[in-house]
Amino acid sequence: MGVYVLVAFVVPVQAGLVFPRSNWPLHITLVRFDTRETADDIRARLDGVLPAQLGFDVLIGSDAQFGRNASVPVSLVEPEPALQRLHTAALESLGPQVHLPGAQHNRSNYRPHVTHAGTRLLPGDQVRIRQAALVDLRPDNDPLLRRVVAIWEPDSDTE
Template sequence: MGAYVLVAFVLPVQAGLVFPRSGWPLHITLVRFDTRETADVVRSRFDGVLPARLGFGLRIGPDAQFGRNASVPVSLVEPEPALHRLHIDALEALGPQVHLPGAQHNRSNYRPHVTHAATRLFPGDQVSIRQAALVDMRPDNDPRLRQVLAVWEPA
């Protein structure tokens, strides 16, 4: 079964980018999922949905702590209807044939955020959502790496 995540990177990336598990570029997770479908089939599910939903701005809100023992520092994203619609449309495009680990964090419980890394965003920062990207969480079955399989931009 393939493990994937659909994200909106803060700064644009190119398809083919490979990075270490510990070296994610700043991003907002749209949906995390597992499927037995090929990456090409998954990509095609998003082709008709994502471009029409991209090209909006949002504002970064306060800092918070996520994860086990609240050990992961994040910057929350202020409520933005366009981002929530993008999340919902991505879920609907996937359909029932996918497994959603962490499903309790979807739909009305979706809490968009940007995890702090070597760099971070600050309350009040403005971000333009100009791209969505499909990321393979285990390219070539290697859990130490991540690979951007496809990117979508506004129609």
């Protein structure tokens, strides 16, 4: 089974980027999922949906602690209808053929944030959501690496 996450990187990246699981570029998670489908199948379903949803700004809010024992420092993203629509569109496009292990964090319980990773964003920072990226969490069955397998950018008239 493939393990994937759809994210919006704070600074755009290129498809094919490989990085260690311990060194993620700053990003906002849109949805994490498991599937028996290939990355190409996932990409085909998202191709017609994601570009029209991209090209908006979000505002970084206060700091919080997530994860087990509240040990993960994050910067919350202020509520933004366009980000919620992007999250919902991705969920709907992925459909019932994917397993959502963090389902309790989706839809109305979606709490967008940017995990502090060496660097961080500050309250009041504005981030342009200019691409979505599909990241394989186990490329070549290696749980220590991550690989960007697909990128979507806004339709030209929305940027």
